[in-house]
Amino acid sequence: MMALTSTDMKGPAAMTLAAPEPGRLAPLLAMLWRDKFASCAALILLVTVFAALIGPAFLTEAATTMNLRARNAPPFEMARGLAYILGGDSLGRGILPRIIVATQNTMMIAASAVLSSLVIGTVLGLIAGYRGGWVGDVILRLTDILMSFPSLLLAMVVLYVFDPSIGNVIFVLALTRIPIYLRTTRAEVLEVRTRMFVTAALVAGAGPLRIILRHILPIIAPTLLTIATLDFAFVMLAEASLSFLGLGVQAPEVTWGVMVAEGRNYLANAWWLAFWPGLAITLVTMSLNLLSNWLRVVTDPVQRWRLERRMPSNG
Amino acid sequence: MAEPALLTVENLSVEFHARGKIVQAVRNVSWQVNRGETLAILGESGSGKSVSSSAVMGLIDSPPGHITAGRALFQGQDLLTLTKDERREINGRRIAMIFQDPLAHLNPVYPVGWQVAEAMRVHGVPPSEARARAVALLERVGIPHAAARMNAYPHEFSGGQRQRIMIAMAVAMKPDLLIADEPTTALDVTVQAQILTLLSELRDETGMGLVLITHDLGVVAQHADRMVVMKDGEVVETGRVADVFRAPAHDYTRRLLGAAPGKLPFRVPDEAAELLLEVQGLVKSFHLRGRFLREAAREVRALDGVSFALRKGETLGIVGESGSGKTTLARVLLRLMEPSSGSVRYRGQDVFAMSKEQVFAFRRRVQVVFQDPTASLNPRMTVEEIIGEHWAIHPEALPAEGRRAAVEKLLVQVGLDPAHARRHPHQFSGGQRQRIAIARALSLKPEVILCDEAVSALDVSVQAQVIELLKDIQKQYGLSFIFIAHDLPVVRDFADRVLVMHRGQIVEQGPTGAVFTAPQADYTRTLLAASPKADPTHRPQRRAGERL
Amino acid sequence: MTGFLGKRMLWSAGSLIGLVILVFFMARLTGSPADLYLPIDAPNEMREEFARLHGFDLPLWQQFANFLRDLLVFDFGDSLRQGRPAVDLVLEALPTTLLLAFWSIGIALMVAVITGALAAWRPNGIFDRIATLLSLIGASLPNFWVAIVGVLVFAVQLRWVPTSGTGTVVQWVLPVAVLAIRPCGLIVQVARSTMISVLSAPYVKTAEAKGVPRRAIIFVHALRNAMLPVITVAGDQAAGIINGAVIVETIFGFPGVGRLMIDSISYRDFAVIQAGVMITAIAIFLLNVLIDIAYALLDPRTRAA
Secondary structure: OOOOOOOOOOOOHHHHOOOOOOOOHHHHHHHHHHOHHHHHHHHHHHHHHHHHHHHHHHHHHHHHOOOHHHOOOOOOOHHHOHHHOOOEOOOOOEHHHHHHHHHHHHHHHHHHHHHHHHHHHHHHHHHHHHHOHHHHHHHHHHHHHHHHOOHHHHHHHHHHHOOOOHHHHHHHHHHHHHHHHHHHHHHHHHHHOOOHHHHHHHHOOOOHHHHHHHHHHHHHHHHHHHHHHHHHHHHHHHHHHHHHOOOOOOOOOOOHHHHHHHHHHHOOOOOHHHHHHHHHHHHHHHHHHHHHHHHHHHHOHHHHHHHOOOOOOOO | OOOOOOEEEEEEEEEEEEOOEEEEEEEEEEEEEOOOOEEEEEEOOOOOOOHHHHHHHOOOOOOOEEEEEEEEEEOOEEHHHOOHHHHHHHEOOOEEEEOOOHHHHOOOOOOHHHHHHHHHHOOOOOHHHHHHHHHHHHHHOOOOOHHHHOOOOHHHOOHHHHHHHHHHHHOOOOOOEEEEEOOOOOOOHHHHHHHHHHHHHHHHHHOOEEEEEEOOHHHHHHHOOEEEEEEOOEEEEEEEHHHHHHOOOOHHHHHHHHHOOOOOOOOOOOOOOOEEEEEEEEEEEEEEOOOOOOOOOEEEEEEEEEEEEEEOOOEEEEEOOOOOOHHHHHHHHOOOOOOOEEEEEEOOEEHHHOOHHHHHHHHHHEEEEOOOHHHHOOOOOOHHHHHHHHHHHOHHHOOHHHHHHHHHHHHHHOOOOHHHHHOOHHHOOHHHHHHHHHHHHHOOOOOEEEEEOOOOOOOHHHHHHHHHHHHHHHHHHOOEEEEEEOOHHHHHHHOOEEEEEEOOEEEEEEEHHHHHHOOOOHHHHHHHHHOOOOOOOOOOOOOOOOOO | OHHHHHHHHHHHHHHHHHHHHHHHHHHHHOOOOHHHHOOOOOOHHHHHHHHHHHOOOOOHHHHHHHHHHHHHOOOOOEOOOOOOEHHHHHHHHHHHHHHHHHHHHHHHHHHHHHHHHHHHHOOOOHHHHHHHHHHHHHHHOOHHHHHHHHHHHHHHHOOOOOOOOOOOHHHHHHHHHHHHHHHHHHHHHHHHHHHHHHHOOHHHHHHHHHOOOHHHHHHHHHHHHHHHHHHHHHHHHHHHHHHHOHHHHHHOOOOOHHHHHHHHHHOOOHHHHHHHHHHHHHHHHHHHHHHHHHHHHHOHHHHOO
């Protein structure tokens, strides 16, 4: 039997628990500004997206031009121009333009992988959670197998059997991330479907499609999107690891991970080849983590006040 | 009254920072409590009734809350200016506190004996002695086989037993003052009576002062000596319980006392009305799996041969404590769960043998209002979407172009501003949310509305208003209500007939007047006796320790 | 508990069988090993001989049946590359990987739990801000990059540690540190946030009302309650390392399971791949059993079920 006390919260605490109202951009930006690290993170991500969108259009030439004199050129020397400010790679191409051009592939692979695993995992999780029965069992069991399968091995097998094209890299990355969304969705569905508003809709005669689309999905969407943000960082790292092992995207296609892998052989005499693209990966994943951490604080009414300015008022 | 007061709170003001605003939780609150007496602090939700005692105990989180003015004098010491170490000397040793929801307030990962003994260990009692005294304390508060259950964990006890354990922990150091914050709110009435009696006994044994924070007028009337009435963070009335109930000085107190249910003349059922729902021999059994593979599954009957009928235009009250099967009954009646045997007939039609179309039609006729309006409204939908959803499911009920006007009409009918149709549920108070839920239930013009503890979570004054609303719409549409509740006075005022459930069976049913004035079953008598009456002149218990 | 464990075993056995089937067929999808082990111009007789020797001439279903039959006595066959029993190779590599997982997760867990608890002591205080920032950074660092920078700084520049090998304790410092960073960052975040929410739990209020000192509230009342999610995350991370610390093992030249597996795949050494997947899966199952036992020890509520 349920307790009958839920409304009797202790005075003012009851008022603070309402969720932040959506659609108020200005105060949100003001709060972002108050957290300097989160602001930096947002800025880095903006620059990254910008680079991904327009980088290849403007810098492809600069990134592919080989200058034999600039082979393994050290960084911070202005003599060869801005393109070589971060040094040159083993074929004498400027590292900076190459990083900028590689942004697009790097981002595109991570985004596609996250998006497909999100969609597929959510749909399967909704089925496993809402329908249950033997279909749910089969889905869960397959997920278990997929999860106990070393993801790197899976990647290697797939990429040996098929060729390591960008599409297949996305496929492998998405495949290994599906269980995360599937399990979360299923667990959330099992919880949300017992809530009273779902029961109320059932009593009114609502069908499964309406229950799922109108009542369950909107409730679990924020959780899934939070996971997706963090997962974006994780998938970027996974892609870089694959490329690092020579299993990911192959030259002439380039990602940050590919650049690190290429630079690995020159570690002893030209550390900058692997360092800069590695730094780019680190900065972006860090920014994603910082920003999603900030978002978590902002959307948590218990912690939100820390970021709000104190406004004395009489009411 | 030569003896100085045990604790005196003077002009206390506390404010909280919330969402960029400063909220005054309490303003200028003053009260005092003496040795050996029970002071009740009465208030509805948001009245700030718990804030002053939290300040006394140093339990206000700072930030977001802080004390802006006032003193709390306890034997010559101002509790509000103590250092952390001084505070630890007083908390648990001189002043102890128990809370609502004892399950949440006991640490789930430590044995109860350890937790009771800890209350003594932190104040310097040697561990072995603390343990021995813990056994004695648990025995004193009525835990059977206390020595054997010292190593059991909180989740292995019943709700009432957990509160007894909390009490044992609180009185372990023989404090001068015990603060009880809604100690019985989530408990069944029979358990509530036992716990409150235990507190009074302990108070008399040790001569400590007792502060009882509650929203329940009945609890105050039956168990307190003096009372403080709070509203919106301020004390509106202070006095002896008998005096306040006889001649309330403040307008708010008068309204509160007036709203207390249980005073209306009994309603008389109309035996000639048309039969809507017939329930025959309903049984619902659950199979609990054994802990080990070899242990046989146990069968538990949540419903055990339940039969009754519902007529058009009447209110059928169903009362029972937790585990009585009333929730299972509600789910079966709503066709959310199939019974193991027995039948439910709606206008002669077997509800569990209906075709898909018939079920769909049945869904239009029978609606529900749940206990917790916050949980029963989808937080992501606007009020308009919530109420309008039923028409989206049953488009034949109302053409799309008429829906907006219909929503506004329904909102007016349940006493809400039609301009609020585009707001989200969290922007309303608890009572307003329950009105939205009622509007939703009305949207398809049903014949039966099942109210599952629909007013239990609401404050007394709001409760009275919602019941009034239900009566109005009943008169207007000739609606039938199945009104499930544990609160006897509310059922007494609202129901035409009453069903008393106990362990899955109906132990008594009949017209409300008959059940309440001449109960036949022993269980009904126990239940009625345990339900606290909001009238201090009818105290059944002896008040031996009452001092003047 | 026994019933629960039995159910877990059955469930895991089901998954293991699925895994075995998957690995068997997926490994064979990668192509024939004959091309790798024989000279390009090898005559057909030689190829047939090779196939017959290793059973590749049989139909696939029969190979699978033989594989299952041998599996019952835990025989995965011999490695193509080294001619020794595959199980032996995997079991030789396993201790290195398990030790890596044990030390890195153990150190991460200790550092992170203490840091997380101290950070939650005063949320938003200076220590908390620094800890949160560092943990976020730690959780974002790519392993290979840290490994490269680590080698560059500590092995190449400062010459404090050797670049590779497993002989001495010093050689373990860098790999363990690299592997510990990410889990440490993740666990600090989990420990901090669960500690903060646990510290606002009603039973903490009870402890305050009893007069329990702040230190005891944090380390006795709150920490034990906050450990469950921490252990879950730590377990996941440990499983990740057991499943393949390939990058660290490759960069530092550690002969662990990850490196063995990646080499075996490149050489189409099916027996070793199958043995490796099976044995790591069993190791992870045992790890999960340990985690369940830890749960039961920490939280009596999980003991029922």
